[in-house]
Amino acid sequence: MLTGRHLQPALPARTPAHQGTGTRADAQTTEKAAEWGLFFPLLVVGAAGVLLVALADDLARDSVPGAQLLFFAGLLVTYVPLALRALAPGASRQERIALLAALAVLLSLVKVLMQPAALTYYDELMHWRSLIELERSGHLFGPNPLLGISAYYPGLESATAALIGATGLPAVVAAQLVVRTAKLLMVLALYLFLEQATGTSRRAAAGTAVYIANPGFVFFDSQFAYESMALGLAAAVLFLAARRSSSTAPRVGSLLIAAPVALALALTHHVTALALLAFLSVWLIASALLGRSGRDNRGLLALTLVVLVADVLWFAVAGRRTLDYLSGDLLQAAQDAADLLQYRSASRHLFQASNGLTTPLAWQLLGLGSAVLVVLTLPLGAIAAWKQRRRHAAIWVLALAALAYVGSLGLHLAPGGAGFAARTSPFVFLGVAGVIAFSIDRVWPERARGRARSVLLATWLSVVFLGGVIVGWQPSQQLPGPYLVGADGRSVDPVGVSAATWTGDHLGNRNRFVADVTNRNLLGSYGYQDPVTYFNDGVATAPLELSPTFSDGELALLRQGQVRYILVDRRLGTARPLIGVYFEDGEPATQPAGRPIPPSWLDKFDSLPGASRIYDNGDIRIYDLGGLLR
């Protein structure tokens, strides 16, 4: 095993931190650095929490009341004991790391338990289409009618294809394995980065435990989507940057290691690649301003240049499409925020879905409490960081990111800003984690033993973690259950999957289809069809279903989009969609406004001369409109 001295990464002899509590404490803990401590018993406890989640999912599938409570209990049983022990004074470094790794794996399974044998989230189906395209064609950059930009960021699909090729595992299983491996990578690398940045293994464990409580961790970043893998790669580069910055890495070797990781990141996810570049750039500037030694700065500069070159190279391939794709979200969020600030638009109702479904009050309080606790704890961590590590540039970057988190909270009030804020949380929460990590020395000092402190911390962790889960993913979508209209994974059921699969079996592949958002994704993945949308094709096809009659305007749309088939899900007439749209942004409103689609609008194709209802499973009908185009 490593010796105790080796376990303190980059503890600077010239900083006040060296005399600080944390450093002395770490020296004590490193004596038993090789001990497992309570890891194995707590691993069993965490596993039991996962089993509770599985039971809750089972109850939810049968709509048994109380399933959500059991689900939350399972989450807490998994998270709190392991997180609490990871930051406890007596734990060894090895124990802390093992506990955090276990948390990464166990919590990433929560999403798997919802539907172990299938990919069901919208983003997952979109990326699955890219994987299908890659496997069928044997080449990259095949068109993806569900998410065009995904074709130009094929890192996730490439890695999954490699695993499928080597193991022969089904795509769903290989996809889950790749994402969970990336999750483990992210947590381990984040810990190691924070260990370098904050100076002690205990602070690093505290920071990582806090990061795991970020709203995107359990669901959004556990799905088969490019960000899930990219975060792991980005964290690995951050770890390398920290080692180079502290001159504890081979100069050339670490750059040679960083280069493929940075390039793989650039071709996996645009936002994560840009966020990493921004983080490193600010770190470099802060380091220069703080007057760090030239050698340390050169180490960071070289790595930042490697990341920059990787990003530039890949942007040369995908840049224009990336800018078009990103600018839409960014501009919308900015516009909404500006409107809100100038009282030009009403603020968004927090904890209320687009269809009016409201989160229960208790969960709302937890969600709000989570953000409030984080914001209130930040100053405590900031003061400790100022006292102990203010000469360290990385801390300043983390503090800036933490400020960005506070700013992003306001975006939740803007109609289009909530989605943007949610997407930034995995990045800005790194700052929150890094700053709050310092407060652990004050809240629970090394020598202080007392049940009250651990109870206080357990409560803090429970509220922040559970509140994060509630804020990050609609409670109605956290558990499986009966079909809901326009509700991401909750809209994917055997009825829709059967229809999509039937198209692939009987109509051949890559037919031009129009369908609502759920069935569109199912058609594009299970059926390997080509849905037509304004988002991807520039043809607004939603009016085909969202209109009372079929007139010349609709016929023109058919011709313009070269649409042959239309899939009508009659369940759309039973409720408003949870995600706000039946088809895509900018779709026509239903009449009367705010009501579900009138059934007569959906049934109009039955009386349309030349249209053939070629498939019917009760809820879903598929019409062949080829006769109208002759």
Added chain:
Amino acid sequence: MSVNIRTVPPGTSSSARHATWWWLALGAFVEVALAVIVLADGSVPLRTLFGLPLILVIPGYALTALLWGRHQLGAPERAVLSIGISLALAALSALLLDWTPLGIGGGQQTLLLGLVALVAIVAVLLRDLRARGGRTEPGAGGAPRPFASFKWRHALLFGVAVAIVASAVAYSAHSALRPRGTGFTQSWIHMQDAKAGVVDIGLENDELQAETYRLQLTVDKRPVNEWRDVRLEPGQQWSTKLSLPQSRGQGVTELVVYRSDHPTTVYRKVQLSTGANTA
């Protein structure tokens, strides 16, 4: 941040031998894995056993040993770099193969990643042998040492945890696949061969129990065929292909499905509008 470079003290001859054997064993594992996956096309469990480490760990592990040199690297750091580089190489391998006529898929990526790992392993061996004049020592490229404090009760608890998680996943998989709700029946009609006027009609029972159906086929409302007592178990499919008679009307072919428990209520209806001149 401060300097933390540590060179490894000269290894004993036994640790040097240990490291050499470790790398030789790893190289042999990669070769066997390539043989099982690429040449023998082994069974999925066997390929998974060899393929998982070959794709997700070994290339990164070997490259870390080669490129990190003799700088100190703990087990967590080594794990991060091994997994990180392996994932990155798995992603980049597709990019590289995309530029070749071989393309992606099949065993090409496995072969490429396996070769990268082998080259790195050989390079580590050669480097260590040269540097020590035939005596290797464990630096970043050394063999991982077993966890000294790992005990039997740890293994037992670990096994219990794995068993609980596996049970949770298996239980969820079973629960998710259990039929719920009311079930449904799929029916279809579509033109199989427009020139010959051959249509494909069919039915699939996705109800929760076996059902008996009656199907009636009409052309321009004129009955042309009927299938009585079509009994299907859950998941069972019935389909047939038939040539449609010449239509003299609007050319609307309609398939109506009745369920035996409601023999007069139309349960499913599909129709094909072929214009005035079918076939």
